[in-house]
Amino acid sequence: MKLTRRNKQIFSSYAFLSVPIIWWGMFFLVPFFMALFFSFTNLKISMDAITKTGFFQYKSVLTDADFWSAMRTTVIWTVAMMIGNNLFGVLMAILLVRLSKGRRIFLALLFWPTLVSAVVGSEITKTVFSADATGLVNMLIGLFGAKPVAWFEREGYALFSLMVMPFLFGFSIKMIIYYTSVMSIPSSYFEAARLETGSYSKIVRHITLPLIKNAFVLNILLSLIDGLKVLGPMQLITKGANGTQSSILYIYDYAFGTSSNMGKAAAAAFIVFAFILLASVGQLLISGKGSETYE
Amino acid sequence: MSESVIKAPRPRVKSKTRLISNIAVITVLSVFAFCQIFPFWLQLVQAVRPQSYLPDGRMHLLPESLNLKNFADALKLADLGTGYVNSAIAAGAYTALSLIIVLVCGYVLGKKSFPGKNIIFICLMATMMIPGEVLMVPNYMLVIRLGMFNKLGALIFPGLVNIFGIFLVKQFMNTIPDVMLEAAEIDGASELRRLARIVLPLSMPIIGTYFILTFIAIWNDYLWPMIVLRTYEKFTLQLKIMTFSPMFADSRDQVLRAAGLMITLAPVIAVYLIFQRQFIESVSVTGIK
Numbered sequence: 001m002k003l004t005r006r007n008k009q010i011f012s013s014y015a016f017l018s019v020p021i022i023w024w025g026m027f028f029l030v031p032f033f034m035a036l037f038f039s040f041t042n043l044k045i046s047m048d049a050i051t052k053t054g055f056f057q058y059k060s061v062l063t064d065a066d067f068w069s070a071m072r073t074t075v076i077w078t079v080a081m082m083i084g085n086n087l088f089g090v091l092m093a094i095l096l097v098r099l100s101k102g103r104r105i106f107l108a109l110l111f112w113p114t115l116v117s118a119v120v121g122s123e124i125t126k127t128v129f130s131a132d133a134t135g136l137v138n139m140l141i142g143l144f145g146a147k148p149v150a151w152f153e154r155e156g157y158a159l160f161s162l163m164v165m166p167f168l169f170g171f172s173i174k175m176i177i178y179y180t181s182v183m184s185i186p187s188s189y190f191e192a193a194r195l196e197t198g199s200y201s202k203i204v205r206h207i208t209l210p211l212i213k214n215a216f217v218l219n220i221l222l223s224l225i226d227g228l229k230v231l232g233p234m235q236l237i238t239k240g241a242n243g244t245q246s247s248i249l250y251i252y253d254y255a256f257g258t259s260s261n262m263g264k265a266a267a268a269a270f271i272v273f274a275f276i277l278l279a280s281v282g283q284l285l286i287s288g289k290g291s292e293t294y295e
Numbered sequence: 296m297s298e299s300v301i302k303a304p305r306p307r308v309k310s311k312t313r314l315i316s317n318i319a320v321i322t323v324l325s326v327f328a329f330c331q332i333f334p335f336w337l338q339l340v341q342a343v344r345p346q347s348y349l350p351d352g353r354m355h356l357l358p359e360s361l362n363l364k365n366f367a368d369a370l371k372l373a374d375l376g377t378g379y380v381n382s383a384i385a386a387g388a389y390t391a392l393s394l395i396i397v398l399v400c401g402y403v404l405g406k407k408s409f410p411g412k413n414i415i416f417i418c419l420m421a422t423m424m425i426p427g428e429v430l431m432v433p434n435y436m437l438v439i440r441l442g443m444f445n446k447l448g449a450l451i452f453p454g455l456v457n458i459f460g461i462f463l464v465k466q467f468m469n470t471i472p473d474v475m476l477e478a479a480e481i482d483g484a485s486e487l488r489r490l491a492r493i494v495l496p497l498s499m500p501i502i503g504t505y506f507i508l509t510f511i512a513i514w515n516d517y518l519w520p521m522i523v524l525r526t527y528e529k530f531t532l533q534l535k536i537m538t539f540s541p542m543f544a545d546s547r548d549q550v551l552r553a554a555g556l557m558i559t560l561a562p563v564i565a566v567y568l569i570f571q572r573q574f575i576e577s578v579s580v581t582g583i584k
Contacts (some may be wrong), residue, residue, distance in 0.1 A: 009407060009409065014409065014568075016399050021415070021456060024458075027452075028430070028456070030433070030437075030460075031437060032422075032425060032429070034432075037431060038432060073365075093323055098316065100317065106328065109331075110331070111578075114517075115567055115574075117533055117559075117563075118539070119517050119536055119559075120533075127341075127433075134350055138331075165334075165581065176575060176579045177579065206449050229426055233517075236517075251431070252428075252518075256435075262432050272428075274379055
């Protein structure tokens, strides 16, 4: 049988896609359903004798005070980062555009912390908040006569100490997105506005900010998803102690920690997954309305 | 992208007010840039101290000596060399192999028409919503079953089909005109030839973007390596530095740790200094790191 051109194209398409799709099925689809299955069992890391436990694991997660305290920590982190990173991100973007020279240098200077890995970043945070008098923060409060504080050892201080640096300096990616968005506003808008008013803050409030609404929506969504999945600082600096356990760390500790209960970890993972999904959809529904374009 | 970065709405205000506002803007930006660098600078100062120094409770803004031996010591004690090699193998192999898959899938999904295309695409995209943490447990078990536990392969093979990459490439394929491919087909170029001679050269920008972002992501990752690597000689650079604790129980520990951190950070910063522009553009194209 001679292949027509169209049949040939269909055949080659399937041929090209088959291997990646099988691979994807094996490492995404199969694990997903495995995880779903595990969440109804009492699987341990030793992987012996699985028994089906129905919704027991879900119940035990949802009635676990530790889980809710981890969720609380996660939500506090998410809201703080959402505010800090977007506030500083948009501020930096607007200031950068205002520069007439040296934009690229400042962009580079403000962007590089993105490349610092979680491990290195955590080590830096540890030194900044170190408990002895030589830590940067203890030195700063020492100038006002305060005694050194063991930041990570105290409930109530620990989470705060983890959040300060990401809150102040975690804006790089948001900044780039805002910056690109501001740059794509046609300059005629600004020129027209400048004929009307000499006040730059008015232009920012009435032209720039409304026209980068799409960037806001995207950035808030990114903050939400990233924030709810936070793990690095909690795991690497405080190991979840003193009220710093995040929900992903809760999952990790149950999966691979000393009191391993992979079934419970899987159930918690699905609960957190559902929560992230709901939060993202909710956020899109709220902020997606009436987005502005320049057309 | 590069054009929009260069051309910008330029404020045309009176020169004096403009000068003042420019100085104010530069001041604010400089303060932020400085605060970001400062803790790293302190660690750099720490890293070049003599190992015998005694903490005097003061902050040293400038190094009192230049003891480069610390770097050699940290490199040896923490076995960072092996870490470098392991990280380079894992990140390099993953990025190169997944790039091929991402390109082929993105091309087929972007430029071909065949029944079921949209369903396949939507199914693939839907998995982007699943956080990797949900798959942590089953993937760990799969890795054990497949005999990849404690092997670098565990960092390379399970995630080879990078859905986000496929999405990126598929979007990019829309910018390649169909007529070019049709013309080549009429001239008798085979599918593979068209891929290699037309699609590949035109896709260089997206290849660069994908390469930069993926390589850095794998290089910097610690969670998955921590789960699947057990023995010290298999550790990636991030795991090496994470578990590095010199046990002298005196000031040497801090100095050597600081030196180790600087060694870990150095290549990323070096690559950034060279490809700084591409980095920033990659992020602004994709919206993620």
